Amino acid sequence: MSARTHILDAATELVRRQGFAGTSVDALCAHAGVTKGAFFHHFASKEALGVAAADAWSEHAGALFGGGEWHRDPDPVARVLGYVDYRKALIAGEPAEFTCLAGTMVQEVHETSPAIRDACRRSIFGHAETLEADFAAAIAARGVVGTTAESLALHTQAVLQGGFILSKASGDTAPA
Amino acid sequence: MSARTHILDAATELVRRQGFAGTSVDALCAHAGVTKGAFFHHFASKEALGVAAADAWSEHAGALFGGGEWHRDPDPVARVLGYVDYRKALIAGEPAEFTCLAGTMVQEVHETSPAIRDACRRSIFGHAETLEADFAAAIAARGVVGTTAESLALHTQAVLQGGFILSKASGDTAPA
DNA sequence: ACTCACATACCGACTGGTTGGTATGTTCAT
DNA sequence: ATGAACATACCAACCAGTCGGTATGTGAGT
Secondary structure (H helix, E strand, C coil), X not given: CCHHHHHHHHHHHHHHHHCCCCCCHHHHHHHHCCCHHHHHHHCCCHHHHXXXXXXXXXXXXXXXXXXXXXXXXXXXXXXXXXXXXXXHHHCCCCXXXXXXXXXXXXXXXXXXXXXXXXXXXXXXHHHHHHHHHHHHHHHHHHCCCCCCHHHHHHHHHHHHHHHHHHHHHHCCCCCC | CCHHHHHHXXXXXXXXXXXXXXXXXXXXXXXXXXXXXXXXXXXXXHHHHHHHHHHHHHHHHHHHHHCCHHHHCCCHHHHHHHHHHHHHHHCCCCHHHHCCHHHHHHHHHCCCCHHHHHHHHHXXXXXXXXXXXXXXXXXXXXXXXXXXXXXXXXHHHHHHHHHHHHHHHHCCCCCC
């Protein structure tokens, strides 16, 4: 595994634990087992690392939720419930292990770093978009009125992000 | 207004905008119009300021939601809806103006500062508790089964916190 | 009435360590 | 021999926190 990947992994872990501003480049390098020279060889700045980490997080989410077996269920309602069950199963252990990198980062930097904020927005809203098709089919199958697939998908993301905050505050896994 | 209050106000604004680690003591002092000496006279450390800011936030929320006219409605369902409407009305302008200080802080410091984390937990969960009575009455009035007032109250907080994140990420007020 | 001992509120220069970032190599596969 | 991938040493700015000092009370003893 390359130094770049090591740094990205370290960023994913440390930022989820201590936030972006609370994680220094030195700490990142120490945790990744690389030197500062390697860091600034691969990333022009700490901000660039933040953008790259958010992008890597998007890919990570795509790989995690793209290949699930629940996608093959012919019933769209079952597909949605399969997604929810899978997410529930992921919520275990320490907050740093199941919490969302993009959600954590965007809280701090939404005003100070537009580049990172946009990368986080792409990650969160992009993931929501991948859910829309199943939601739309499930809505049609059940004849539900009064909501759109888009707003429902965004609502699930809001509940998740908010649940992460509550579990960080309480040290518990209540949000599920 | 005392220097202490000025510092607390500055903390509320700057931390919501840039996060806790991203806000230096110098920046706090400059924004509050006080000196470093005044800061460390009133607060033993930056962490102590964080705790005090979260506590002040709890009081702020109590004052904001404690005296609403919707509380006097005899119908518990209307009381709940009144609360929701009031929260909706608060969500306007920039994210830093309607976003939750406790939710923002606890994301960063939940692992590094137990004292601040506990103060944030008290703020969020304490506010949820104030909603439980109305939720319980509304559940009873409507004959709803399958949920508890506590889990519903926490759910509303999760949706709010998550909505704040989405609006910070998108720069929009979609969460309502 | 006076003053002495003590407390509170605040000032701002200073310190030692940390920060993000840079300059200058070295190693090694092509 | 060239360029990508890394290492080492270093820097100026900034960080949280300290410290000696001033200004303004405040209550007790005389």
